[in-house]
Amino acid sequence: MWIVPPKSKTGIRFVPIDTTLWLDLKTWATEHRIPDGQSIFTRKGHPLTNPVERRQWIKALQAAGLPYVTIRSARHFYATQLAAGGASEDARKAIMGHTKISVTAGYTHWRPEDLAALAGEARAAIGESAVV
Secondary structure (H helix, E strand, O other): OOOOOOOOOOOOOOOOOOHHHHHHHHHHHHHOOOOOOOOOOEEOOEEOOHHHHHHHHHHHHHHOOOOOOOHHHHHHHHHHHHHHOOOOHHHHHHHHOOOOHHHHHHHOOOOHHHHHHHHHHHHHHHHHHHHO
8 A cells, every 4th residue: 555656557665674663663653643554654644745755854864963865875875785785686676666676776886895705705605616
């Protein structure tokens, strides 16, 4: 269920979150008397507009003592961290809400040191299999 449809007919927006965040959001929704199944990020019951989202994003960054980055930049960072952390292509695609891995790949920016580490792991694996 979504307030607005995804960008494409095949798109599904599912945002996995960890248990701690889930419980925090559930507590917040309960304290604010928001019924199950109802959106909690609204403005007087209406979906947030882009300008409102941006202002809230900036406030959250400032409160956390973080430098300003766009929400889009944060998506690129997250996609890159998923890849660097070893998430499979299917998992990264699903988490990012894309239907094609090529779209997810466009959000992923490998650091040279991460690629070097992966190459080292592959070399070690090849060396181990050659000995067997």
